[in-house]
Amino acid sequence: MSSAYAIEVDTLTKTFGRLKAVDGLSFTAEYGRVVGFIGPNGAGKTTTMRALVGHIRPDTGRAHVAGRPYRELTDPLGTVGAVLEAGAMHPGRSGRNHLRILARQGGIPARRVEEVIDGVGLGRAADRRVGGYSLGMRQRLALAAALLGDPAILMLDEPANGLDPEGIRWLREFLRGLAAEGRSVLVSSHGLAELALMVDEAVVVAHGRLVVQQPLAELRRLVGGRTVRISVPEPDRLAALLAERGHRVLGCAGDTVTVGGDDARAVGRVAFDHDIGVDRLLVEEPSLEEAYFRLTAGKESIR
Amino acid sequence: MSALTRAELMKLRTLRSTWVVLLVLPVVAVVTLMDAALDPVEHNTRIVDFMDVSLAVVSVVVAAFAAALVGGEFVRRTVGLDYLAVPRRVPVLAAKVSAFAGVGAVLGLLSALLATVVAAPIALGRDVVLDGPGDAVLRVLAVTAAVAALSALGAAVGVLVPHPAVAVGAVIGWQIVEMLLGTALGIGDYLPIRLVTTVAHLGGTVPLPVAFGLLCLYVAGAVGVALLVGRRRDLA
Known part of the structure; x- marks a missing residue:
């Protein structure tokens, strides 16, 4: 861990055409904590996460993971695991092959593929084509891909989407377990009730700007106790x-x-x-x- | 071969569509060749003349296949996973182009070999000049290289036009543009798809080394532009 903060976003601004998606946003996420990234649609959550993994270039400001820009990481998959879009997989390919390809790209041993398949409970479905997966199974596969490199930082955009209540409970315990191992988890969700049971801290954004970053208990006190x-x-x-x-x-x-x-x-x-x-x-x-x-x-x- | 290129080849290997194209396209090449070879109206004098149509079909289908799969990676956003594994985009995109060049080479080789094997007995029964063994080998190698080049060109189009249907449209549309440019400006022999035919003929109006060099130049230019554009494009 080369930085005190797992995630550092500093005065990040990104404009698409005339739309300012992120407007001078700053926040941090520490290791060993689950941080909820909360905001309405269009608040800039996904854009921020994409900037953190180098998928988009900020106009100004910086978005660092483990103390540096994502593209400068020497072991990206071993540093950050990201689920930005659970649907980002070819429907004609099996879940296992989807993971094997990613492992090969990231120089990760093939045996790790089996470990993460077991870890997310995908089991025998891993050999089926992704096109036949339910949304919940895709979420599990996307999570398996994020965990492939055994990263210290996880960024999950709406990971509970499509999960049934049992799946949500599993996800909650899974993420809490990851944080207990000292990892940093940044998780965005519309399911605020679910997040409340999952996160230690909340980063609330609206219109691309930070509204507040507080531990959950402090946030509750702040809004009236x-x-x-x-x-x-x-x-x-x-x-x-x-x-x-x-x-x-x-x-x-x-x-x-x-x-x-x-x-x-x-x-x-x-x-x-x-x-x-x-x-x-x-x-x-x-x-x-x-x-x-x-x-x-x-x-x-x-x- | 780099780990990235191996991963790209694995992507292709694990898709049914790749195998369908690999199995069907050589058959299509042979059928179109026989159609030309058995046509009593045709007065081809060299065995390679039979191959022109099938070679054009193979080249365009291979380029369109590459464009569709690479363009599809942007629409499905699976390219985002590639960039997560390897944040430096140029090697990722270069690996895609290399992998498709490899697939193009295999398809070119299969098609050329099959076409030669099928065309030879037909040619024997007619007043057609057969290749010597040296020319036959050289022709198979030339077709292999030319189809590989077109496949790489298709992959570059897929990066530049990040949507499978539009990318395929661009490849097919280019054929029309090439015909129009060839007719209007008289430069048809110097344009990519015609150059593939010239290479297969081991030279024509344009000498073989020049034709091959030009084809390589087109591929290098298209790939270069694709890498520049792909390197900077936001995955929003």
């Missing part, structure tokens, strides 16, 4: 009583009152003291999805 939700038969009355006693009532919808903070005992006590029956009482963390929407709504950059 925990809330207490209490479901009762008389929500309006309870909301008024809570407000009288200085609680920050955030909303009242249906039979549920939402209160800022995490003092569920105090909220429950107010209901009990006024003989209001409690159907449900729980403390909630803001979801990554909520955090994302709160951060990106009307605030293009808070960097």
Whole structure:
């Protein structure tokens, strides 16, 4: 590992015609962490990942992996594994041959092909033509290709696409395992709920710019922290009583009152003291999805 | 042979379409040759005259095949995987051209050998000049080299026109352009596809070394431009 950071993006800008896909984006990713790369369609995630592996040339700024531009790496597949497009495979070729070709190009021993096939659970399907694969199987094959060189850095663009719930769970545990081995994983996804269970840190982008880069817990705190939700038969009355006693009532919808903070005992006590029956009482963390929407709504950059 | 060229050959080996072309094209070459050879209206005086049409078919199909497969790599974005394995693009693209030159050579050799074997007995029964053994060998080698050159040219077109259908259209369209240029400017003998025929004839209006040199120059020029363009193109 020639750099403290696995991934360094510094004031990266890329324009396609009149469209500024990435606009002065900067962030880093450390080894041993899973970093979620989050943003809506057209936010510049894929363009950034492509710049990191040298598929596109930035107009300005730099995109380094392991401390240098991708094209200067002496062992690219052994340094970075990337899944930028799960469909990038010839439908007429078997999965095993797809991997064998990549191994040959990268100077990787053929036995490693068998290891990664087993590792991603492709098994006997490896000898079938890729054209007959489901999207989930293609994702697994693409992941196998990324792991071929046993890289310390992984970049995965929407790796959960097409995976069934079992596959998503497998992916989550797989990526966590890779990070536990000291690898850096940069993963973009639209499935924010899934990412929340997968990542240590989030890089939120919108309109090609950085919105925020924070550890997940810090991100949740940043967007408002925990809330207490209490479901009762008389929500309006309870909301008024809570407000009288200085609680920050955030909303009242249906039979549920939402209160800022995490003092569920105090909220429950107010209901009990006024003989209001409690159907449900729980403390909630803001979801990554909520955090994302709160951060990106009307605030293009808070960097 | 470099690891990259071996990988490119492996790509071709692991596709059914390659084997279909390898098996079918020599047969097509023989059928078109027999069609010309058995035509009572034709008054060919040399055995190589029989081969003209089949050689043209083989050359164009081989170039179109190369253009389609290389152009397809850009549409399917599999070329992105090549660039992940080897970020320096020029060796990657050069390996593709070399691999297709190799496939072209095999197809050229098979077609030329089959054509010679089939044409000889037909020619024996007619008033046709047979090649001496030296000329026959030289002709087979010349056709092999010329088809290899056209295949490399097709691969270069595939890099320049990164879409299989458009790349094939460009190869076929070039034939028409060549005919028009040949007619309008009288330079047909100096253009690539006609040069293949000239090489197969071991010379004509243009002497063999000049024809072969020109063909190499066309290939080098097209490959050079393809490498320059491919090296800088964004895979967005």
